[in-house]
Amino acid sequence: MTRDFVGHILVFPVRMLWKxxxxxxxxxxxxxxxxxxxxRLVPWFSRIAxxxxxxxxxxxxxxxxxxxxxxxxxxxxxxxxCLFFIASWLxxxxxxxxxxxxxxxxxxxxxxxxxxxxxxxVIAIPFLRWHDTMALLISHAVVGR
Numbered sequence: 001m002t003r004d005f006v007g008h009i010l011v012f013p014v015r016m017l018w019k020x021x022x023x024x025x026x027x028x029x030x031x032x033x034x035x036x037x038x039x040r041l042v043p044w045f046s047r048i049a050x051x052x053x054x055x056x057x058x059x060x061x062x063x064x065x066x067x068x069x070x071x072x073x074x075x076x077x078x079x080x081x082c083l084f085f086i087a088s089w090l091x092x093x094x095x096x097x098x099x100x101x102x103x104x105x106x107x108x109x110x111x112x113x114x115x116x117x118x119x120x121x122v123i124a125i126p127f128l129r130w131h132d133t134m135a136l137l138i139s140h141a142v143v144g145r
Contacts, residue, residue, distance in 0.1 A: 026126040029114075030134060033126055036112040037135050041142055044083070044107060048143055051105075052080035056139045058087045058132040066093035070106045078103075087111055087135055111135070 041048075048054055057069050070084045082104040086093055089111060098106035111131055116123045124131075 022123075022125060022127075026130055029126045030130060033112040033131055034134050034138060037109070037138055038142075040109045041139065044085075045142070047083055047105060050081060051083040053077045054083045054085070054139075054143050056085045056087065056136060058135060063092075063094040063097075066095075066106075066108075067097045067100070070097070070101060070104060074101055074104050083107065085109055085139065087132060089113070089115065 053073065055069070055073055057065065066086055066088075069086070073082055073084055084104060084106045086106065086108050088108050093108060095108055098108070111128075113124045113126060113128065113131060116125075
């Protein structure tokens with residue numbers, strides 16, 4: 001047997017163990033992350049109640065989206081009180097962009113996620129998609145619209 005063949009045989013069990021471990025850890029940590037998300041929304045409850053339009057941006061990442069999203073919201077709903085939430089990690093959005101507009105509130109809420117860099121990617125636990133779905137459901141329940 002060659003070395004590459006043995007390496008390919010060992011990859012499958014390691015991947016299966018990783019899948020079991022990461023999904024179990026995500027299920028355990030997701031309620032903690034949900035509690036953290038709710039507690040981070042608490043200071044904004046009065047503003048949420050006063051706002052006419054509330055948007056939660058979870059999917060896009062990068063500096064441009066943190067400027068384009070609030071600006072588009074401001075132009076679409078120019079006569080309403082707007083609140084724009086951005087679920088973010090530490091360095092993926094332009095936090096100074098919120099200072100551009102006085103007629104809308106742009107709030108950056110940090111996700112409670114552990115990120116491990118691996119081969120030009122990031123492994124996030126709890127899984128980013130599961131966390132964002134949970135954040136969307138909780139935010140929808142808080143807004144109540």
